[in-house]
Amino acid sequence: MYDGGKIIVGLIIGIGLLLSPFFYNAGKALKPPEPELTPKAKEAKVCVASKEYMTNNHMHLLDEWRQTVVRNAERYYESADGKVYYKSLQVTCLDCHSNKTKFCDQCHNYIGMDPYCWDCHLEPKENK
Ligand code: HEC
Numbered sequence: 001m002y003d004g005g006k007i008i009v010g011l012i013i014g015i016g017l018l019l020s021p022f023f024y025n026a027g028k029a030l031k032p033p034e035p036e037l038t039p040k041a042k043e044a045k046v047c048v049a050s051k052e053y054m055t056n057n058h059m060h061l062l063d064e065w066r067q068t069v070v071r072n073a074e075r076y077y078e079s080a081d082g083k084v085y086y087k088s089l090q091v092t093c094l095d096c097h098s099n100k101t102k103f104c105d106q107c108h109n110y111i112g113m114d115p116y117c118w119d120c121h122l123e124p125k126e127n128k
């Protein structure tokens, strides 16, 4: 007679070992590339809003900037810490984040997204 319990435990361990490289690599592949900060951004230390807010909501902020500039001609934005910024994708965001390929694109490529903004707005010139 063989021991059914041991066989099952053995099978589970065996399958686990077989799959472990897969899970190991899957875990790695799921980690998005770290967006790089330019020296200028590092010097500024802060973005126009908290990092957490920017990571998750920069598209909403851009949308709000666009609406208020185009509809109400409101050109200035005051951040929570009282700094005033000129509301512009090109002149403000991409002044600090002038390394678009290593910053914006790094994340967007990872999720397979390509915002159409650059059909009209100028991308910064980078040394690629
Ligand atoms: C004055 C320089 C400056 C400007 C202007 C600026 N940023 Fe930032 N941005 C930073 C810095 C510095 C960080 C990192 C903040 C931190 O680590 O706390 C950052 C972080 C971010 C992040 C989060 C990155 C991550 O790793 O999750 C996004 C997204 C972002 N910025 C987009 C924008 C957009 C869009 C604009 C324009 C609306 C903008 N930034 C304007 C300096 C700037």
Ligand code: HEC
Pocket: 035, 055, 058, 059, 062, 093, 094, 097, 103, 104, 105, 107, 108, 111, 113, 115, 116, 117
């Ligand atoms: C930390 C990663 C990260 C960084 C850095 C980042 N983005 Fe994004 N961005 C995302 C994600 C994720 C989405 C998509 C969210 C969704 O699908 O709702 C997105 C969406 C957007 C959208 C909306 C596009 C659409 O068609 O709905 C715009 C516009 C945008 N990002 C602009 C920028 C700009 C400009 C920069 C650089 C200044 C930037 N992003 C940097 C992660 C990032």
Ligand code: HEC
Pocket: 062, 063, 065, 066, 069, 070, 087, 088, 089, 090, 091, 115, 116, 117, 118, 119, 120, 121
């Ligand atoms: C069809 C052309 C076109 C496309 C595509 C486009 N924009 Fe614009 N955008 C404009 C024009 C024109 C203005 C008005 C410029 C002004 O008044 O300074 C503007 C203004 C803006 C402004 C405020 C002023 C400034 O200089 O940045 C923001 C922010 C903005 N757009 C963000 C975006 C984002 C984010 C996307 C992509 C999701 C996008 N736009 C796509 C044409 C476009």
